[in-house]
Each structure stands twice: as C-alpha cells, then as structure tokens.
Amino acid sequence: MTRQFLEDAFCGESKAHMRYLIFSAEAEEKGLKNLSRMWKAIAHAEFVHARNHYRALGYIGSTEDNLQQCIDGETFEIEEMYPVYNNAANFQEENEAVRTTHFALEAEKIHAEWYKNAKKVAEQGKDVEVGKIFICDVCGYTVEGEAPEKCPVCGAPRSKFVEF
C-alpha cells in the first residue's frame, strides 16, 4: 500500500504546487508582490516534496528513461485522453472545456515530437540543439526560434508569448 500512498502523495503535491503557481500569478496581477512571492516559495517546497516521493518510487532514471516517460505521457494525451475529453465536452456542450482540451491537445502533439527527437539525441550522449523557445501563455502553444505575430492555435498576440 505504501507505494500507492506515495503515488497519491506525488499527485497531491503536484496539484498543490500547481495551485500555488496559479494563485501566485493572480496575486502578482493584483499587485500583491509579497503574497505572490510567498506562494512561489511554498510551491517550491511542494516541488521538493513531490521530487522526494518520485525518487522514492524509483521513477527518476537515465536521461533516455526520463524522456521515454515523457513520450509515453504525451502520446497517451494525444491518442486517448484529450480526443475523448474534447469529444465529451462537445457532446455535453461545455464550450469552455472544448476550448481548454483543444488547446492542450494541439501543444501535446508538438511536445511528443520534441521529446522523440530529444531521446534520439540523448542516445548519442549529446545535448539537444534548440534555440530560443516561446510558449503561448494563453494556450501553451510551443515554438522554437521566434514567437509568431499571432498564435496559430488561439490567436493570442506575440506579447502573450513567454521566452525560455
């Protein structure tokens, strides 16, 4: 049972971490700088907790192992999860969910390709060659090199892209 509890704790910590990042961004927008920083700090504590559980479960492997996990996760979301969730949201006429599941599905297709390529490169013992990366803060669209004038998935302007 302990293994199952660690899996549940990893899920709980990941959701708490995510909630705190979301609330931190909200506080930042309202000019509550200290509260935003506090949420970000505590989010990091939950990252540490989640990583401890993940390591105890034995899920942190070689770079290739880790990349294969990512390929499997993105592929599940592309082939199973998001098409079904999007279809159900359409069927139940839940337009907001239609939108958020469509946004996610489009980005995951890109992620899966990037991870597949990254795994080939890792197998040769090299680092990936990737230029600047831009993420659409409205839909998560992921692109290398330059942020587009308008997001091809959600139409957001270039100013909405975050650089990495």
Add this chain to the structure above:
Amino acid sequence: MTRQFLEDAFCGESKAHMRYLIFSAEAEEKGLKNLSRMWKAIAHAEFVHARNHYRALGYIGSTEDNLQQCIDGETFEIEEMYPVYNNAANFQEENEAVRTTHFALEAEKIHAEWYKNAKKVAEQGKDVEVGKIFICDVCGYTVEGEAPEKCPVCGAPRSKFVEF
C-alpha cells in the same frame, strides 16, 4: 462527466509539469543545458493547460477564496494524509517513504500557519509583510528571514536552501 474529465486533466497536467521540472533539474546537473531549458519551457506549457482547466472549473476566486483553498489542502495533509501515510510506511518498514512523508508533514504545518495569517491580512485588503523566504531543497522546510546553519528537519547545510 466533463467536470470530472477537467479535474482529471488538471491532475494529469500538474503531474506532467512536475515531472518535467524534476527532469529539468536532473538534466541541469548533468550539464545538458538545452534539454534542461526545453523541459522547463514545456513545463510552463503544462502550467498554462492546468490553469485553463482550473479556471474552467471555476476554482480561481478572490485572494481570500484562494487562500482558504490552501488552508484546507494543507490542513488535510497535516491532519489526515501524511500522518496516515507515514504510519503505514512505518508499519510496512518502507524507510524511504517514512522519510519523505515525515519531511512533507513538517513543512505543511508551517505552510498552514502562513496561509492562515495571509488570509487575515488579505481580509484587510493588504499584502502580507514577509521578508526573504528560504526553502530547504532536501526536505522543503520553509523559513522566513535567514536560512539556518543546519536544517532543523533534515540536517541539510545552509547551502541547500533556496531563496525567494
């Protein structure tokens, strides 16, 4: 059912985001700078997806609402989840899980107090007054002002503390 699917998608995105942050830190340590940056960028895309689902579920409220969610979550972990998980890990002699659940439990006690205080301050329409915050990168111990010589929970040295 769509609501349940959004809840599951929020969980899936939070876990993917967390996995990618963990792997990004691993890649950084191995000197794989681009791969580490790529993981961090894609983790941000999953943050955007998770936040879209969370908003569609109606869970982003006022600052007080958001803080109450945090108080409830931390309180559950302190009073229910982690004592039981820690006890089970002891009972099944799973020492690694005994350690990770103990580490988490100790930090959550601090988080709950900080969030309760923050809610009182938010109710007066003010930002919290908090100095520098330090998080132990080994156990998540959370402290304001100065990092201790040695972490009181896990014994890690001051150099293991991350500043916010």
